[in-house]
Amino acid sequence: MGMFGQMKDMYKIQKQAKEIKKELSRLHIEAELEGIVVIINGEQEVIDVKIPEAMRTSPKLEKLLIEAFNKASKKAQSIAADKMKGVMDQMGLNFPGK
Numbered sequence: 128m129g130m131f132g133q134m135k136d137m138y139k140i141q142k143q144a145k146e147i148k149k150e151l152s153r154l155h156i157e158a159e160l161e162g163i164v165v166i167i168n169g170e171q172e173v174i175d176v177k178i179p180e181a182m183r184t185s186p187k188l189e190k191l192l193i194e195a196f197n198k199a200s201k202k203a204q205s206i207a208a209d210k211m212k213g214v215m216d217q218m219g220l221n222f223p224g225k
Contacts, residue, residue: 144211147210147211152169154169156202158198159195160195162179164195165192165195165198169207171203
């Protein structure tokens, strides 16, 4: 494959990566922990937090929020990795365990 073909392939891969990024920003991922719900998008930005009225004065609230955010973030990372795997394979960047 010549230089022009490689540039064309790289442009195609960049375009696919941008499309995946757009798709991830529209994706809403929800994690629930003891009634607390955290919703983030695929880029790991917080969209919403729902706290039951009875939990709002709980001394465990801060700890539960941190755990719920981390749970949602891990889900988002996993989804993003799955979506980017195809693009990475096209670039010849295969990672062990994926």
